[in-house]
Amino acid sequence: MKNFPVTTSTLSATALGQLVIEKYGLSQSCKCQLYRTGMNHTYFITDNEAKYVLRVYCHNWRSKSEIEEEIKLLQLLKENQLCVSFPITDKNGEFIQDINAPEGMRHAVFFSFAEGAKIRFMNAENCFVIGQLMAKIHSVTANKSIDRIYYNAETVVESPYKKALKHFPESNEEMQFIKKISEKISLTFDNINYAKVQKGVVHLDIWYDNMSVTNQNEITLFDFDFCGNGLLVSDVAYFCKQLFHIESDKEEYELKKERFLKGYQSSRTLSEEEIKLIPELAAAIWIFYLGVQSQRFDWSNIFLTENYLKMYIGRMQSWIEYNYKNI
Numbered sequence: 001m002k003n004f005p006v007t008t009s010t011l012s013a014t015a016l017g018q019l020v021i022e023k024y025g026l027s028q029s030c031k032c033q034l035y036r037t038g039m040n041h042t043y044f045i046t047d048n049e050a051k052y053v054l055r056v057y058c059h060n061w062r063s064k065s066e067i068e069e070e071i072k073l074l075q076l077l078k079e080n081q082l083c084v085s086f087p088i089t090d091k092n093g094e095f096i097q098d099i100n101a102p103e104g105m106r107h108a109v110f111f112s113f114a115e116g117a118k119i120r121f122m123n124a125e126n127c128f129v130i131g132q133l134m135a136k137i138h139s140v141t142a143n144k145s146i147d148r149i150y151y152n153a154e155t156v157v158e159s160p161y162k163k164a165l166k167h168f169p170e171s172n173e174e175m176q177f178i179k180k181i182s183e184k185i186s187l188t189f190d191n192i193n194y195a196k197v198q199k200g201v202v203h204l205d206i207w208y209d210n211m212s213v214t215n216q217n218e219i220t221l222f223d224f225d226f227c228g229n230g231l232l233v234s235d236v237a238y239f240c241k242q243l244f245h246i247e248s249d250k251e252e253y254e255l256k257k258e259r260f261l262k263g264y265q266s267s268r269t270l271s272e273e274e275i276k277l278i279p280e281l282a283a284a285i286w287i288f289y290l291g292v293q294s295q296r297f298d299w300s301n302i303f304l305t306e307n308y309l310k311m312y313i314g315r316m317q318s319w320i321e322y323n324y325k326n327i
Helices: 013-024 064-079 124-141 153-164 173-190 233-246 250-265 272-295 306-323
Strands: 031-036 041-047 050-056 096-101 104-112 199-202 211-213 219-221 228-231
Touching (some): 013 041, 013 050, 013 096, 064 104, 124 199, 124 219, 124 250, 153 272, 228 233, 228 272, 233 306, 272 306
Antiparallel strands (some): 096 104
């Protein structure tokens, strides 16, 4: 009987362990363990005391050229002594492994391990250091571009809305709200004064789940899967919005937000124009990720329902109401 076609598979950790032993010259005692399936699949590699991460990109999620651009960015950041999880070459000097999975070609990249732990409830000094690291990254990526997505009104709000329409009717109350707010955000993008708002390469997913913090408050950033070209303040906006939802005590939120912004501005200035954009840019990225969830139903099907949409958009509405009433 022929093998039945699949759309998504989970690769054997044992087989991947053998792959990294062969390709990267690790010892025979090396162990590979599945850590997480999701947008991509993540495996932890241990070789005696050494730790690494193997990311296996999902089929047709990122092209090889997109992954190569991500790798180039991470190399640039590493060369500038910035604390990021960086790609490691195999014995032949290659960064990307091609894997013939049941659903088709998948790509894998071997990364350094980010020491520390994920901290959901960060203290004010954590936020200050995160701001510093983000600003240092932006100082390197400012006015640069990579051959990947450009984050603009079409890619951040207009296209994601259309993707969400494949799962939710236009008459849905939350979808109507998205359409209305998207139109306003698109107008904001059209009227940006780019002389006062700097562009460059952005991460677009900087929050506690994509960083490790040591006891010495050393922070390593990882998962640049959504890196692309856009407004640098977008990273600032998204971090603020994630912090807003984590901190139910808004006095604590304001304290931590101010420390984060102070950390950022200790090495990079945010213009008044950029600060004014934070509420709408954060809302725009929230819509963008709804589009990602709609696009990647193979991953999101366990939660992407009308009840989830009500909760998800409710969070965006609370953010907007908190920041100003007349959007």
